[in-house]
Amino acid sequence: MTDRDTLSRRQLLLAAGVAGAAGGAGAATDTGPARAPSSSRAPLVTLNGRSLPFKMKGGVKEFHLIAEEIEHEFAPGTRIKAWGYNGSTPGPTIEAIEGDRVRIFVTNKLPEHTTVHWHGILLPNGMDGVGGLNQPQIAPGETYVYEFTLRESGTRMYHPHADEMVQVAMGMMGLIIIHPRVDPHPVQRDFAILLHNWAVHPGTYRPDPSVMTDFNLWTMNGKVFPMIDPMVVRTGQRVRIRIGNLSMHEHPMHLHGAHFKVVGTDAGRIPESAQWPMTTSLVPVGGTVDIEFTASLPGDWAFHCHKSHHTMNAMGHEIPNPLGVKQRDLDPQISKHLPGYFSMGEHGMAEHQVHTDMSFHDTPENTLPMAMGKGPYGNLEMGGMMTILKVRDRLQSYADPGFYEAPAGTRARRVSQDPNFKP
Numbered sequence: 020m021t022d023r024d025t026l027s028r029r030q031l032l033l034a035a036g037v038a039g040a041a042g043g044a045g046a047a048t049d050t051g052p053a054r055a056p057s058s059s060r061a062p063l064v065t066l067n068g069r070s071l072p073f074k075m076k077g078g079v080k081e082f083h084l085i086a087e088e089i090e091h092e093f094a095p096g097t098r099i100k101a102w103g104y105n106g107s108t109p110g111p112t113i114e115a116i117e118g119d120r121v122r123i124f125v126t127n128k129l130p131e132h133t134t135v136h137w138h139g140i141l142l143p144n145g146m147d148g149v150g151g152l153n154q155p156q157i158a159p160g161e162t163y164v165y166e167f168t169l170r171e172s173g174t175r176m177y178h179p180h181a182d183e184m185v186q187v188a189m190g191m192m193g194l195i196i197i198h199p200r201v202d203p204h205p206v207q208r209d210f211a212i213l214l215h216n217w218a219v220h221p222g223t224y225r226p227d228p229s230v231m232t233d234f235n236l237w238t239m240n241g242k243v244f245p246m247i248d249p250m251v252v253r254t255g256q257r258v259r260i261r262i263g264n265l266s267m268h269e270h271p272m273h274l275h276g277a278h279f280k281v282v283g284t285d286a287g288r289i290p291e292s293a294q295w296p297m298t299t300s301l302v303p304v305g306g307t308v309d310i311e312f313t314a315s316l317p318g319d320w321a322f323h324c325h326k327s328h329h330t331m332n333a334m335g336h337e338i339p340n341p342l343g344v345k346q347r348d349l350d351p352q353i354s355k356h357l358p359g360y361f362s363m364g365e366h367g368m369a370e371h372q373v374h375t376d377m378s379f380h381d382t383p384e385n386t387l388p389m390a391m392g393k394g395p396y397g398n399l400e401m402g403g404m405m406t407i408l409k410v411r412d413r414l415q416s417y418a419d420p421g422f423y424e425a426p427a428g429t430r431a432r433r434v435s436q437d438p439n440f441k442p
């Protein structure tokens with residue numbers, strides 16, 4: 020009996036003890052001879068992303084990362100010149116299993132040198148990837164190889180440690196997910212998200228690395244809402260969301276419709292005695308947070324950063340406050356000098372999405388409107404770091420099931436249009 024047989028049988032037994040553990044999640048496949056994953060393990064879903072393929076060579080998992088300039092789209096209508104790996108930002112997720120030995124070739128096709136740092140992984144010092152400290156820089160055109168054994172499971176990240184301010188601002192980053200050989204806390208849905216921020220000035224095509232705090236695009240896996248994939252789960256499933264943050268801001272990530280526990284960081288699993296229930300967890304800059312919960316309430320539940328400016332797309336921040344300022348009388352006069360001038364903001368900014376949808380406002384070239392999301396009841400007035408957890412009693416597949424229809428009598432409804440209404 021091979022190691023693989025032993026593992027899969029043991030894990031099948033383990034899965035059988037957990038109600039619906041295999042629950043349509045589909046078995047992950049792995050061609051490795053020695054370290055096959057549990058057949059009950061839910062496949063990792065990197066929203067809008069993919070995992071990096073590997074080859075087994077003499078018991079070692081071989082990966083190849085290519086650092087290069089790429090064309091990236093945040094949402095239709097906004098393309099930039101970014102830097103990433105293997106054609107995308109973030110780069111593909113590197114998936115492996117605790118105990119795996121990995122060999123990762125890094126080819127540099129950038130116009131400047133780079134390195135790769137394996138964030139949160141304990142490894143020999145010469146593999147840590149800080150250019151100048153642990154290794155020479157990888158010059159343009161060169162390929163370096165890193166090789167180490169993954170001793171601990173959990174959510175980790177990779178990014179350059181060379182001209183880091185520029186290279187991270189340009190999009191160079193990715194997730195590393197190390198699965199335990201046998202998961203004592205199995206989930207049926209396993210999602211991975213990497214948070215980032217971007218400064219793409221209106222009408223331009225290249226992120227500005229000199230911006231320190233005032234970014235104008237906030238992304239999950241390089242996309243803005245509503246282009247971020249929803250997380251589709253069946254009622255009753257155990258769900259894990261892994262959130263990494265290589266942006267320059269902390270993000271308080273807030274989940275509607277479930278109470279979760281933070282079960283892991285980029286240094287591994289948190290003991291159960293140190294986990295407490297929450298609905299919002301801060302994901303620190305340069306850190307990862309794994310949350311787990313049971314999806315017990317069907318519906319469409321928002322999952323978003325609670326800094327409200329981070330659920331907006333390209334917006335200017337240094338503007339006079341128009342709230343409560345009567346501007347409409349000025350419109351005709353200003354229009355004489357600025358044809359097409361149109362005031363807004365007197366009563367709030369919700370009208371902005373209406374105006375951009377109606378093409379009242381032309382946004383500058385290659386610039387997204389502040390908010391674009393639409394739901395079954397109208398504009399969602401959000402963009403940026405937001406997606407939807409879609410919990411359904413019945414699912415044919417994990418494809419987007421569309422919007423939730425609240426059963427009769429369970430949705431907030433209008434009862435009056437009289438502003439002096441008294442119940």
Ligand SMILES: [Cu+2]
Nearest residue numbers: 270324326329
């Ligand atoms: Cu945020």
